[in-house]
Amino acid sequence: MEGVEASEKVKRTTPRLCSLCNQRKAALRRPKTLEQICRECFYNVFEDEIHRVIVENNLFKPGDRIAIGASGGKDSTVLAYVLSELNKRHNYGLDLFLLSIDEGITGYRDDSLETVKRNEIQYGLPLKIVSYKELYQWTMDEIVKAIGLKNNCTFCGVFRRQALDRGAALIQADKIVTGHNADDIAETVLLNILRGDIARLSRCTSITTGEDGPIPRCKPFKYTYEKEIVMYAYFKKLDYFSTECIYSPNAYRGFAREFIKDLERIRPRAILDIIRSGEDFRISTTTRMPEQGTCQQCGYISSQKLCKACVLLEGLNRGLPKLGIGRKKVCSGEDQVQSKRHLENKALSFHGKHGNVEWKR
């Protein structure tokens, strides 16, 4: 009896061992699988999974010049670090560069750019910075001043995408890699469902996009959890900038992000399940999908006559902040009923023969 009690006591005070190597003490719980593992095993599984994703999806070939979209945030810093490591360890034979975009957000971007400049030295990767000011003659600060805080993320996202392509072209890159992680892609799948964007829904889970264009881009972190990236950066003591963009609180993506965080708490694998669903969606052949062409003004890829960046820029330069935002004027059925109801519920207005006259209540 005594012996049993004694051994029970010993069990409780002995620290739990890593469930992978069974040698070292468990230091953390892996967010993806909830396994209790040691630091070294965590680094191994984290890096190994990314290596397998790169190999199984044929993301690179030897000799490729790769532009790493680097914002100074956790995702791109870890991406630069891990890619650099794996490039050496597994002899990918890649030429890696850091490509950073300066949107001109005072107090946010200028700070994170300092981080990227430090990364350039820490990882020994050449850095190229491209700014909105030189590309579009508008900084985000100026844009927000002109249009307010509701649709600013749309402007920034559209401009950044083009800026990355232009920057990559300047350094003669063959591919762009971005630090989009599993959480980001899951959020995007949900967002596209919520917004009715079937075209984007069909493309957003692809690990490589733009293969038929000049510079394809890929997401090696497609199956990597955001929590694990943070954990990796923390344990490895990597230098990154961790503040949220000062203009972002009103982004619609916030809804989806909150939902996913709650979901992860109940069922961690749900994030990967959302991505799997996104990959398995089959679009009905009767659905009209946009065709890819080129912008008549700047030659960038576009499904419309003018690319979104040109439309938005035109709106900014003409003082029409809503140009390119929201639905087009020509709408049918439900939209008309919606906008009609919207008008009804808004201020009282009387449709006179020559225009609207508003009545004060």
Next chain:
Amino acid sequence: MAVCGSACGSNCVPKDTEGEEGERLKRLSLEEESSVRRCTKCAEEEARKECNGLCAGCFRAYLYGKFKLAVTSNAMISPTDKVLVAFSGGPSSRVALEFIHEMQSKALACWDASNSQALPVFTVGVVFMEECNISDELSDQADDVIAQIRSIVSGLSPPSKDLHIVPMESLFSSDLRKLVGSINDATGREDFVRHLRMLSLQRVAFEFGYNKLVLGLSASGIARHVLSATVKGQGYSLPADMQYVDTRWKAPVVLPIRDCLEQELVTLCNLESLKHVQVHDKPCTSINGLVSSFIARLREDNSSREHTILRTAGKLKPFNFNKFSSNQYEYVPSRLRPKFQFIETGEPESPEVLCPICTSPLTATELATTRCSQQMKGLNIKEMEAFYLSCCQSCHFQILPKEETSMSCDGFF
């Protein structure tokens, strides 16, 4: 008439407001001041706030119109059908019952009035599934609920409808409570009960000779299903459960109020004093509960979000079992028949392999894994193992026990 446009701040009135125009303006302004809004459709009755600018009459007509369009354009109900309406007591299935009843009454009136009386009128039965003994619901509420259900169905004007009140556990030989209780995952438990419910409804339909099953699934219910299925990795099979018609079952399942929002149906119940059972919301720790509250938050932000979700999912490819086979269109008017016959001339698709638990079509990957394992094991495969292999990845994760222990449901499926 001089116009200042909306930018004009002062309350200026155009010079020539005398005469007819002036009168109309004055009347309008008086009306606005007494805040009487007219229905945007008929412009006669008062618009109700909860009816999106319509009066009660037009609102009802709008919902019934959606129901009728769904039924006729999908040939949901034929004159010879014996239709079973699944009635949970909630507002959605209450409205479905009401509308089916109205459609039947109208058809009966036509039949009475017609000379030939060649085509019969479809018959309607109602089923209420009693589940309190399976999940942890308060059983003392159950008797109340049943009494209310009885009074609702008997309160419907003629033709009278058979009401079947069926305790779910009576339909299966296994101990359902124990079986459901053995599932560890809360979401898996809820989903399993849902699959049992469909099996039970089908058994009732079969036993009493019904050939169609009507579910009161609303657009909001479908929006919830779209997000839940996405979150569970069921993106491939998602379209199967949300179409107007589902012929995977002996009694095909039809969704006539698929295009109506839950909010609209609740409003209709309130306007017309349609008695329904108030279901108490239990605190939900499952994914289904999380999705429900997420959609509720989205709805507060934008009331047409559920419609958008439905529209997106509507662009996903349905399955070949999401339409009737050609002989079902016998009673469709000849002017509409070509529409249905066109569907048939598409290239024949190979039949989908379905998961035995949730009946969702298996993806190519799931099928490949199954076949590979089956080949490897060959004849050495045990019945339980074979069963496990034939299930989809979602049921595998959230319903099936981790070890292949002998479940008390041999021969269940």
